[in-house]
Amino acid sequence: MRRNYTFIAAAALLLASGFAPANDQGAVVSWEALAQVTVTKQKDRYVPEFSKQIVALDKREVRLRGFMLPLEQGARQKHFLLSAQPPECAFCMPGTAEQFAEVRTRMPVKYVTEPITLSGTFVLVRDESGGLLYRLNEATLVDK
Numbered sequence: 001m002r003r004n005y006t007f008i009a010a011a012a013l014l015l016a017s018g019f020a021p022a023n024d025q026g027a028v029v030s031w032e033a034l035a036q037v038t039v040t041k042q043k044d045r046y047v048p049e050f051s052k053q054i055v056a057l058d059k060r061e062v063r064l065r066g067f068m069l070p071l072e073q074g075a076r077q078k079h080f081l082l083s084a085q086p087p088e089c090a091f092c093m094p095g096t097a098e099q100f101a102e103v104r105t106r107m108p109v110k111y112v113t114e115p116i117t118l119s120g121t122f123v124l125v126r127d128e129s130g131g132l133l134y135r136l137n138e139a140t141l142v143d144k
Contacts, residue, residue: 028063028117031084035098037133048133050124062122064101064136067094067115076108082118082136101134109141117142 036051069081084099093100102125103118120139125132 028065029057029122031066031099034084034101034134037098039097048124048126050133054124057122058124060122061119062136063117063119063142064122065115065117066101067113068109068111069093069100070111074111076110078105078108079103080109080111082116086113086115097131097133100132101136102132103136103139105139105141107140 034054036054038049039046040049041047064082066082066084067086068077069083069087070077071080080103082101082103083094085094087094101122103120105118105120109116109118118136118139119142120136123135123137125135
């Protein structure tokens with residue numbers, strides 16, 4: 001009986017930290033959880049070091065919730081940034097690298113200013129891709 005309580009307590013702690021088990025398709029990975037990354041200088045470049053929890057999400061289906069930042073003109077977007085924070089102006093980036101994910105969707109998504117939830121394959125960016133740390137590929141809009 002005590003093992004069951006330990007398992008339940010561990011599961012509750014995992015969910016409270018922003019990480020959901022891989023089979024929990026309804027949970028959204030929090031931006032606070034994605035902030036668990038450090039950047040270190042190795043020779044002449046900076047390299048991200050992701051926490052074990054973030055590494056466990058790599059190439060898995062996850063949900064992210066955030067604000068669209070279009071990269072192209074148009075009312076419908078297939079390639080955009082998802083941000084933890086809403087933009088304050090059209091020319092300002094509302095956060096740091098761990099607060100963004102590059103998104104590529106299966107179908108165009110209508111641009112909105114309210115937060116949206118997307119489901120897709122989460123990928124850690126380990127190369128020097130413009131300072132981004134996360135990608136969400138083959139993403140689809142999740143109904144509210």
